[in-house]
Amino acid sequence: QKEVEQDPGPLSVPEGAIVSLNCTYSNSAFQYFMWYRQYSRKGPELLMYTYSSGNKEDGRFTAQVDKSSKYISLFIRDSQPSDSATYLCAMSRGGSYIPTFGRGTSLIVHP
């Protein structure tokens, strides 16, 4: 079993839909949780960064962490075609900062 599991998709939604992207993990030592967006042939761009459990909102994006279930989510409201990209979850331990990445979910938002 991989430390971080993420469905590769693709996930196809119509413009304006609410998108839910998820990752599960097995290592209870993870404390820091991140979501990155990667457009084709580009480096990943940090979207959200959270510590421990709870919710964090930034514009159309909301990140949720449920450490009891070892489950994290990224919600995108009012999705746009420009949101079409691969979304990578990442997480790291408190004392070590090498992040472990999911394989990424490909999101397609069609007009």
Next chain:
Amino acid sequence: GAVVSQHPSRVICKSGTSVKIECRSLDFQATTMFWYRQFPKQSLMLMATSNEGSKATYEQGVEKDKFLINHASLTLSTLTVTSAHPEDSSFYICSARDPDRGNTIYFGEGSWLTVV
């Protein structure tokens, strides 16, 4: 926000030659930088962790003599692919940890290497 710059963005080299990729943190001092390799439609594969002023820590299966990493300053790390072969063709991405922003990790734009 923090910016990590990678250069060159694309490079083509002949088989047997060496190529250097630079990674710079533009507005923060990065004590730790990471080098990744990514194949099409695959996740990031960590190659090595680079700490300023010390030797890089390579992941299992990564040849340290082939992928030379130097982190001579707090804002610059370099990856040199030595004696490149076509199978080394890939997307190489660096990232840097910002200790002043909660150890957030920022990525460079990536470098496409094609070995012909």
